Amino acid sequence: MISTDAAALTDSVLSLVRQVAGQNNVSLRRTFDGNIAPVKCDPEQMKQVLLNLVLNAIQAMPRGGEVSVSAEKSEGMLVLKVKDTGPGIPSERVDEVFDPFFTTKQNGTGLGLPIAFQIVEQHGGELAIDTNSPKGCSFAIRLPINGKADA
Secondary structure, three states: OEEEOHHHHHHHHHHHHHHHHHHOOEEEEEEEOOOOOOEEEOHHHHHHHHHHHHHHHHHOOOOOEEEEEEEEEEOOEEEEEEEEOOOOOOHHHHHHOOOOOOOOOOOOOOOHHHHHHHHHHHOOOEEEEEEEEOOEEEEEEEEEOOOOOOO
16 A cells, blocks of 8 residues: 555546546536545555546436535545435435445446445445435545554
């Protein structure tokens, strides 16, 4: 695990999805607290997690909307949030989103969120639904700033 600039990592992911977002009438926004410390993580794995969450958010809004990625420091953790303005996750399905092979997409494998969940856990963090309503959904990635504590 290496010290990683969360803003640069997020910018890299947003750059990758910019064209897809534009084709779907989705605007992208990044809001970061001014003094986010680098976080110890595997940057490629964290890019995979963020990419999955941002692409899911874009796909959740077939009529367009906005995806915002924010970061803040809270109690020794870096909290990255990916929020969309889509219809949210049906309440009866919320408990299934991290289950392998669960998908609401016609061509989805149902493996993106379970893999993302596992990657974040391996980093000593947690991935959870932060908010869910008919006006949008938000996922929060919480990572220890100094890397995974040795158990």
